[in-house]
Each structure stands twice: as structure tokens, then as C-alpha cells.
Amino acid sequence: MALVSEFLGQLTLGHGGLREPRFPTVVPARDFDAERDASWIDTAIKTKGVDEHVIIDILTRRTYAQRREIAFEYERKEKKDLVTALKGALSGSLESVILGLMKSTTQFDAFELRASMKGLGTDEESLIELVCSRSNEELVEIKKVYRELFKKELEKDVAGDTSGDFAKLLLALVQAKREEPSNVVDYEKIDNDARVLYEAGVKRKGTDVITWINIFSERSVPHLQKVFERYNSYSPYDMKESIRKEVKGDLEKSFLTLVECFENKQLYFANKLNDAMKTKSVKEKVLTRIIVSRCEIDLMKICTEFKRQFGKSLYQTISEQTKGDYQRALLNLCGGDN
Structure with missing residues (x-):
């Protein structure tokens, strides 16, 4: 298991620009048989009282691609949709997990974003996590899937559910204009961005939030990591301390989430x-x-x-x-x- 994940983690998958390395805990099941799995799940659903353990042990140990194959075989044999059958068989927190697994990662993110903005009130915590922790490539895919699923534009929904500088930051991120990482380190640009961040915030009275938004949403992650290091030579406070001093509320949480994800995304999720x-x-x-x-x-x-x-x-x-x-x-x- 560790060897497989280590190997997968070293692969850079993707097209047009490098994708982040992968370190999954769910990897393709060996000796996979979609027809057999579908049959076992069908029996588990039809068992009096439902055999949740069988459903859990199959669907949590298969990748999304394998789960789709199981769903196809189930529908072919039973002439009904597996997701609908699972909805009827499960409830509560377990239902949320299993139905979440029946979506692709991008579909799941799109549904979670929609849920965070639908109905009365906005779930800002979810919205911040989902928008600020996703890469450019992921956001592009999420927008596409969101449009397909809900016949709405993610940008319009975000704009309609948020306001002020918080809305401006989220919209700038959702537009996915972040530069691709470069093999060439531009020290002059790093120094300039660090100085501009300092001058737009701690150095002056009142924060030039738009300047912060532009740099945070448009520069590549490796560039920003170096900018935050360089920032310490201009400011008496590090970037996170500066954010806490300069902005408040959801805007503060969003900027802090971005810095934490730029520095170590997995540690950010561990803390959450x-x-x-x-x-x-x-x-x-x-x-x-x-x-x-x-x-x-x-x-x-x-x-x-x-x-x-x-x-x-x-x-x-x-x-x-x-x-x-x-x-x-x-x-x-x-x-x-x-």
C-alpha cells in the first residue's frame, strides 16, 4: 500500500502544465470485478436491515473510476440507478460519505460549493475552504462541471452570495488567472511583490486590498512562497501576522487560508x-x-x-x-x- 502510494505520488499527471503530485489513500483495487461487486451490493441492499458493512467495504476500497463501473453493471443487471438505490438504503452521515464517493472529486466539489450558497444564508467556512485550497486547474474543471450540473455560472453564484472585498477575492480566485510555475526564478519580481504587499498594507494607514488580491490571485504558488520569505525583510511582521492586523472577518480567513495552502496544503487540511x-x-x-x-x-x-x-x-x-x-x-x- 505504502509503496503503491509512494509510486503514485511521484507521478505528475495532467495536461498543459504540471499537476500537483498525488498521494492517495484510495488506489485501484486489485482483481477488480465490477459485476461481482455490483451483485454483492445488490444483495447487501436487499438484505433485511441492509448490510452496510458490505456496501462500505466495497465502495470505500475502489477508486471513482471503479465505482462508476460498478454502477454501470448494477444498472445493467437491476435496471435501476445505483445512487438512487443507495439513497434509499442508507441514511445520515454514512449516506453523505457513500453518495459523495459516487461523484468524481470535481463533481463533489461543485455540489459542495452549491450547497454552501443555496438557500438562506451562506456557509462561508465551506466556501473559503473550497475556493482557496483548489489549484487553478481544479477551479477551471469545477467551473465547467458546475455549469453542466446546475446550468449556472459559479462566478455569478459567488457574486450573488458574497459582498465587498471578500467577494472580490473569491471572484479573482474563481477566474483562475494564476500564472503557471516557471523554471526561471525572477528575483526582481519577487522583491517587488514583497515590497508592494508591505507598502499596500502594514506600511500605510488603511489597506490597499485590491493590490493584495491581485498578487495573491495571479502569481504562481512557488513565486508566492518566495515572496512571503522576502516579505520578512520589509515588514516587522510575517505575512500571516500582517493579514491579521490589516483585515478582519471572512476576508482575513480567506487570505490566511491562501497563505497556509501556499505554504503546506496538506498541513492546512490536517489542521482543519x-x-x-x-x-x-x-x-x-x-x-x-x-x-x-x-x-x-x-x-x-x-x-x-x-x-x-x-x-x-x-x-x-x-x-x-x-x-x-x-x-x-x-x-x-x-x-x-x-
């Missing part, structure tokens, strides 16, 4: 997972969203960061803070204890 399980009442929505959305991307690395940061594995923490079928599903998606 820890926060979600710190109190007596676990934030299951956050827990589900991160585990489901990252299990085929970088959850193995998130698990490593979690243990390094908190001295206890994510697997162990989930074991202590959750229970029942929901716990079983999440632990399977973690791919074992590290």
Missing part, C-alpha cells in the same frame, strides 16, 4: 481535520468533505502531516471521535493507520 474533531460534537460535515474530496488526491500526505503536527494518527483520532458505520467508512478511506 483536527479542529473538526476537537470539540465534543464532531463537525461531521467538515470531516466528510475533506476525507471524501482528498482520498484520491493527497490524503496519505495529510495523514502524515496530521501525525507530525499532533503526535497521534488521523486514523486513531477518527477511531476515538466517531462511531459505527460512519467511523468504519472514514477509517477505510484513511487506508490504514500510519
